[in-house]
Amino acid sequence: MTKAGPASVEFRNVSMRYGAVTAVDNVSFSIEAGKLVTLLGPSGCGKTTTLRMIAGLEIASEGQIMIGGKDVTRLSAADRDVSMVFQSYALFPHMSVIENAAYGPTVKGLGKEVARDMAMSKLELVGLKGFENRFPSELSGGQQQRVAVARALVLEPQVLLFDEPLSNLDAKLRRRVREEIRELQQDLNLTVAYVTHDQEEALAVSDRIIVMSNARIAQEGAPRDLYEQPANAFVADFIGDANLIDVTVKSVADGRAEVAIGPVSVPMPARGLGIGPAKVAVRPESLLIGHEADAMALPGTIKKCAYLGNHLDIMVSTAVGELFVIQYGARDMLEPGMPVWLSFAKSGVTLIPPV
Structure with a gap:
């Protein structure tokens, strides 16, 4: 199975409305292939809705979403080469670590042995070799997070999405896991869209940051640019x-x-x-x-x-x-x-x- 490699993501004037509520309002941005871009902002600013639209878990009300130059605006989540690591990790409690990690290829009908081999290589990558027969309840929060990452990586998606991935971890572990995610992203040349409300986390992991406020983009740029040259009072106060x-x-x-x-x-x-x-x-x-x-x-x-x-x-x-x-x-x-x-x-x- 040959993979296409990392893909760019582009939003062209994308809006998302739920009845009278506009969750994302005429947003345009691009994520270069092989880069980690963070959507940063307070609760309710539209960042998670934006991430879910990349995943195909929400279908945009207006505008166009491109992945690798292909229009995916109306495609379902199953038809996009994208994987998501959820805030809650969403591991299956009745399945072992290896079964959780092999879930994607198993569902795609790749055969038990092939699925197991693919899962094992990704578990090794995230430092969980030797843990494959344990159950999620027998793992620490940091280890569960790594299983979720291995499961998301196993099908080698064109785009990997993280929704507040560190919010369930204590402060010391957060720092270590964010470094691991960044190393993995760079080593494997992954395209990553990463959502957080934690500005220190965003500054630490990102190639670029998109700051959102009230369903719109307040400013985007490299971490240092946003910190040293904020465009307005909101960005200045939110980042640091x-x-x-x-x-x-x-x-x-x-x-x-x-x-x-x-x-x-x-x-x-x-x-x-x-x-x-x-x-x-x-x-x-x-x-x-x-x-x-x-x-x-x-x-x-x-x-x-x-x-x-x-x-x-x-x-x-x-x-x-x-x-x-x-x-x-x-x-x-x-x-x-x-x-x-x-x-x-x-x-x-x-x-x-x-x-």
């Missing part, structure tokens, strides 16, 4: 922590803006904005605390300081509101009421539209 400060753009020349942040003036890329009100998104680690009066820095007073092992979480009261600051490395605690001056780092300080 951000201080959102109301500011005034005083002048713009050659793509650079002079921005009034309270009493201080800070130069930064204009990003297409003109003179007038705007917002600046400032990452907590991009606020630098000084202890001597500085005309180029924003004066403030320490409100709170918490020790979190490898960093301090600090709240500073300023003329533009309370700002959240993170200081990494071993540092002395800062006492409430202490005067400080905040300056702005070169990166992690981004001009965004006022609304």
Whole structure:
């Protein structure tokens, strides 16, 4: 059985309506073959519905869905070369690990021995050799997750889909399993669409991230682009922590803006904005605390300081509101009421539209 290999996925003006409710609203994007793209957003933003439309578990109300250049918009799930790993893993409790993994080829009528060999090779791939005769109830959450991945991989689908795959695991295991998924995706050159509401997970595993909000795409791009150059307040606040400060753009020349942040003036890329009100998104680690009066820095007073092992979480009261600051490395605690001056780092300080 020769396989076609990984395939691209493309959405062209796709909408999904349930009666009067629009779950996905005129969405267009593409996933390159062999890449891992994450659909990221809060509950109810449309990301899981989008994933289910790739799988054929939901049929789009409007628009076109292409897999490997072929129009699959009206095809059923069974007629698409796609596999999905569900949030609940959806393993059959009465079947052993090997029977679960061999389910796909068995149903396709490939014969018991062939199905078993195919399943065994995938179980070995996910590190479960020796576990084949156990039942799901005898496995840890991380092991059950791997069985679900092996079962999804066994037919070598053109596209592999993950729906919140780590949400049932504890924090430490989550990190390990997300690394395993990423390694597997890269080693096998898989096309993966991955859904999560966890921004750290998205930043860690993705080639590209599509941020969704209210059934639409808020922004898409490489993880670093989204973190360092958010398009708007929603993306800035959703991907990592951000201080959102109301500011005034005083002048713009050659793509650079002079921005009034309270009493201080800070130069930064204009990003297409003109003179007038705007917002600046400032990452907590991009606020630098000084202890001597500085005309180029924003004066403030320490409100709170918490020790979190490898960093301090600090709240500073300023003329533009309370700002959240993170200081990494071993540092002395800062006492409430202490005067400080905040300056702005070169990166992690981004001009965004006022609304």
